[in-house]
Amino acid sequence: MKxxxxxxxxxxxxxxxxxxxxxxxxxxDKNEDGKVTEAEFAAxxxxxxxxxxxxxxxxxxxxxxxxxxxxxxxxxxRDELDNAPAKKKKKKKKK
Ligand SMILES: [Ca+2]
Ligand SMILES: [Ca+2]
Numbered sequence: 001m002k003x004x005x006x007x008x009x010x011x012x013x014x015x016x017x018x019x020x021x022x023x024x025x026x027x028x029d030k031n032e033d034g035k036v037t038e039a040e041f042a043a044x045x046x047x048x049x050x051x052x053x054x055x056x057x058x059x060x061x062x063x064x065x066x067x068x069x070x071x072x073x074x075x076x077x078r079d080e081l082d083n084a085p086a087k088k089k090k091k092k093k094k095k
Pocket of ligand 1: 028033
């Protein structure tokens with residue numbers, strides 16, 4: 001039972017973004033050129049870290065950025081940023 005709730009919360013947080021028309025991508029893409037550069041991504045994470053009282057670690061952010069940058073062109077597209085983590089979850093099919 002506990003597990004179900006946990007999974008549900010996960011699913012909600014992942015889909016809520018798109019349902020509300022908010023996307024992490026848009027939040028990062030400050031100049032709205034349809035791409036998120038490493039600088040934009042870092043800036044966003046820096047802000048988030050500050051808000052959450054965490055220390056901003058550029059090394060960690062860079063590794064996240066690289067992990068999302070599937071084609072390795074140094075820029076995150078909307079697909080790479082918004083859809084990359086969701087892909088993983090598709091493994092577990094749920095109706
Ligand atoms: Ca941009
Ligand atoms: Ca890319």
